[in-house]
Amino acid sequence: MSAYNPWEMACQQLDTVARRIGLDPNIHAKLRNCKRALIVSVPIQMDDGQVRVFEGYRVQHNLERGPAKGGIRYHPDVTLDEVKALAMWMTWKCAVVGLPYGGAKGGVVCDPNRMSLAEIERLTRRYTSEISIIIGPEKDIPAPDVNTNPQVMSWIMDTYSMNVGYSAPGVVTGKPIDIGGSEGRLTATGRGAMIVIREALQHLNMRPDQCTVAVQGFGNVGGATAQFLHELGCRVVGVSDAFGGVFNPKGLDIPALARHCRTSERHAVAGFDGGDVVEGGAKATEELFKLEVDILAPCALENQITKDNARAIRAKIVAEGANGPTTPEADEILCRKGVFMLPDILANAGGVTVSYFEWVQDIQAHFWQLEDINKELARIMTKGFHDVLEIAEREKCDMRMAAYILAVSRVATAVRLRGIYP
Numbered sequence: 001m002s003a004y005n006p007w008e009m010a011c012q013q014l015d016t017v018a019r020r021i022g023l024d025p026n027i028h029a030k031l032r033n034c035k036r037a038l039i040v041s042v043p044i045q046m047d048d049g050q051v052r053v054f055e056g057y058r059v060q061h062n063l064e065r066g067p068a069k070g071g072i073r074y075h076p077d078v079t080l081d082e083v084k085a086l087a088m089w090m091t092w093k094c095a096v097v098g099l100p101y102g103g104a105k106g107g108v109v110c111d112p113n114r115m116s117l118a119e120i121e122r123l124t125r126r127y128t129s130e131i132s133i134i135i136g137p138e139k140d141i142p143a144p145d146v147n148t149n150p151q152v153m154s155w156i157m158d159t160y161s162m163n164v165g166y167s168a169p170g171v172v173t174g175k176p177i178d179i180g181g182s183e184g185r186l187t188a189t190g191r192g193a194m195i196v197i198r199e200a201l202q203h204l205n206m207r208p209d210q211c212t213v214a215v216q217g218f219g220n221v222g223g224a225t226a227q228f229l230h231e232l233g234c235r236v237v238g239v240s241d242a243f244g245g246v247f248n249p250k251g252l253d254i255p256a257l258a259r260h261c262r263t264s265e266r267h268a269v270a271g272f273d274g275g276d277v278v279e280g281g282a283k284a285t286e287e288l289f290k291l292e293v294d295i296l297a298p299c300a301l302e303n304q305i306t307k308d309n310a311r312a313i314r315a316k317i318v319a320e321g322a323n324g325p326t327t328p329e330a331d332e333i334l335c336r337k338g339v340f341m342l343p344d345i346l347a348n349a350g351g352v353t354v355s356y357f358e359w360v361q362d363i364q365a366h367f368w369q370l371e372d373i374n375k376e377l378a379r380i381m382t383k384g385f386h387d388v389l390e391i392a393e394r395e396k397c398d399m400r401m402a403a404y405i406l407a408v409s410r411v412a413t414a415v416r417l418r419g420i421y422p
């Protein structure tokens with residue numbers, strides 16, 4: 001795989017849209033930089049008594065439209081540039097679907113698969129303490145991302161609350177329901193992806209029950225995306241993760257695969273007996289991307305669809321559940337092939353949308369029913385899709401460019417209205 005620096009990629013995407021819309025160079029310069037980037041060292045006593053120091057980051061890209069919002073990632077490959085890129089993409093994502101937030105992201109360089117639960121808890125609490133100078137319900141609200149989950153969010157909420165002296169559920173979203181989490185948040189990103197895919201199918205005159213699907217990544221986003229597309233009537237014929245993949249041209253039994261993952265070691269898809277297994281993440285991804293499917297949903301990490309493998313992709317629709325899975329060069333190749341692209345800043349905005357609902361519920365201490373959450377999520381995602389489609393048709397451009405035109409224009413308007421302080 002060709003390695004692309006995600007921050008360079010994010011800036012390149014901004015530059016391209018800035019040229020296209022004739023963005024004021026002063027606003028462009030401001031948006032090309034992150035407002036704040038905090039680097040923290042996180043010393044943890046490991047279970048064997050030894051102290052290890054991990055490096056962590058919290059980056060706020062832009063706060064013009066509201067407080068910062070974005071997930072926290074635990075992964076050995078986390079870098080400051082990656083977190084900066086993810087923070088910038090959060091700014092655009094919130095703007096595309098009209099949420100009153102700016103963009104942020106956090107990360108710790110660690111491998112949680114090689115740590116005990118107690119070590120992950122200590123890491124989370126110390127990291128939260130270190131970044132608590134810039135987070136808060138009115139300042140910056142973290143959420144789950146790769147390798148973090150509702151339990152990690154609970155520790156973040158508790159640590160922050162202990163430091164300020166009162167319970168502050170609004171400091172983080174993606175919490176368990178018992179401590180101020182929202183109905184529907186766990187599966188919101190996948191549900192949102194399904195909704196925009198459903199709209200795209202309708203637009204392209206394709207029937208869900210005649211469509212085949214391949215999903216890369218079977219975690220929070222990939223698992224729920226596969227499940228909802230399965231429920232929509234699509235045939236999910238391939239799924240891969242970091243350790244391998246499973247393939248079945250007749251369609252995988254997704255609920256059974258999810259049960260297998262919950263109980264298997266490493267929560268991996270390999271070992272599932274409802275399809276042909278390919279061992280090894282890279283090998284399985286290579287096979288998956290070559291499948292002749294209608295919909296390909298990369299839901300793992302950035303930098304997966306590159307100039308080296310994009311030509312082999314045969315899907316009609318690519319729906320980016322992950323953030324930044326397609327490099328700009330690969331994007332051009334897919335565009336030329338006529339692939340209908342559902343870009344990350346639209347396709348995976350369902351998660352931050354229900355995070356927004358969770359934050360609103362926490363602030364008001366008034367909680368909504370699941371059906372109201374899902375209805376409002378569907379309204380926002382459907383509107384987001386059609387707003388972007390309208391621009392794509394009017395400007396005669398692809399969906400990614402259209403989503404960027406919408407997002408960057410909205411943020412630029414906020415920058416212009418607020419002016420430069422002092």
Ligand code: NAD
Pocket residue numbers: 144145146147148189216217218219220221222240241242243281282285299300301302321322323324348349351352
């Ligand atoms: P997760 O940790 O729950 O799952 C990640 C999945 O990707 C796992 O199945 C893992 O095995 C797989 N994976 C990791 N590396 C891989 C590789 N090299 N090849 C193939 N598979 C690999 O994470 P998640 O929360 O589902 O996040 C996945 C992506 O979606 C990330 O890009 C994240 O930023 C983005 N995202 C997440 C949310 C959310 O609400 N969790 C919201 C929007 C976007």
